[in-house]
Amino acid sequence: MLGVTSADFDDHPERALLDRLEEYYDAVPRHSARAEGHGPLTLFVREGQGWPFYARPARGWSGTLNASDVQKVRVRQRELGIPESFEWVAETTPKLRAAVEESGLVVHEHPLMVLDPGTTVASPEGLSDSVEVRIVGADDPVLPGALAVPHLAFAEPGTYVGLAGTPQLAQAIDVLVADGSVDHAIVRIRAGLTVVAAAVEHGLALSAGQHQPLAGVSEIVGVGTLPAVRRRGLALAVTAALVADARSQGAATVFLSAGDDDVARVYARLGFRKIGTALIAEPSE
Template sequence: MHKDLFVRLERFYDAVPRDAARAEEHGGLVLFVRDGAGWPFYSRPRLDAAATPSLADVTAVRERQRELGLPEALEWVHETTPDLLATARAAGLSVLEAPLMVLDPARLPDPATLTDVPVRVLDPAADGFAADVAARRAVAAVGFSAAGTARGEAGPAQRDDAVTELDVAALDEERARIVDGRRLSVLAGTAEDGALASGMAMRVDDVAEIAGVATLPVARRRGLGAAVTAALARELLAAGTDLVFLSAGSEEIARVYLRVGFRRIGTACIAEPTALI
């Protein structure tokens, strides 16, 4: 069963960028290059590659990413391409081995049982949609700048400072992807404090990945991350999604997702250049 599941995941990873980026093949790797503004994509093993990407392939992709001014990002699933871990490290990359988890729908709780903070799905037809998208991104920026699940000082003031105005093209893309079912966004917050946690999901046919789940440090340990994840998962299942998965940033964060009905099935590898001290 896991073999078929990993095949579906690989097809998903390959499909997500293709409507917003062009694909360049470098040996056993494919590099997705976005045309225009937006979140830069990754390089991954090619679906049809006959062999594990080589050190030369990794070097070529990194040179091309530098040439284009892109992050030197390489991602793969360890169970699908196990030999790439040693190759990436030999190339001088630092590799995050993130727990790869899939949802057991029977164990998914009601988000309302996880926190007393209201959770809502973003509506692309609402007057406040632009502000909601900007808030979702700002919460993520602040939340991910303080990794982990521990409480901290950063809160609504830091979120507001991180808000940036979206250009028309970015907002139109966000709206279109929600309307056609390829994206889903959620905010958790109160009228007094505004958005405290956020998350999103990307969907291709009947497979979806939950990503970007973040909570302002000052609001942590209140069940917000779990509630956001559960709300996204419930919406995805209601839309006919058959496979819902995510990658946890650490074993500590993975425990949050265990509460929501996810179980670990493998390891998602995310490689980037080793930071210089």
């Protein structure tokens, strides 16, 4: 049971909340991935199109964990031709970082932020009248663009105005249509596993993101703005729309991982607060 009640925030609130997030992290990938048990670690292998998954701590594991455990999973990831990637929460599994680094991977830190029940989130003011922020359905013609924008945003991380604009967006859309990613997203939207929101201007998605609801918890993921049109408040507006939709579906806890401390400060303006550190490990470039 993943639902969050007010009682969870009374006794050891942060510990209870982090434990709920662990349940969520373990449950969500199982809708579209095969879970392989490797002792203290679980490897999620995506079945079909979409972002590749990762390995993370096995739910409820209480034994030892060392670099050899990490190395075994890395060998399996190479066999499968998937990224050698690990994701976990520092405060929940503190010993994993040393084992991961000893295996040769590089660890990146991301602020883990939550929006507590009862926190009011208002849509940012000052958006252009030409911009509409909306939930994007499976049949919405802007869906391919809403899926492509985050790819361009993450290729130019940060909050500065970047280079990628509408020409690059058109190319990214073509790629996602051709590789089946758009069709995969349509299936997930219709199944209620993913909700997409976008800031749309003149028929183009300029900023977009998603949330993934599951039994009273939802994670906001993949929020990004077309780099050439940053600093217009679009990502905040998209995030506010995702929060509103998640809550309308009964999510008592809404959370996200920010790209860095600068991005975390932006989300803090909506009421998100840091509760921990999300860690991602991958090979060095």
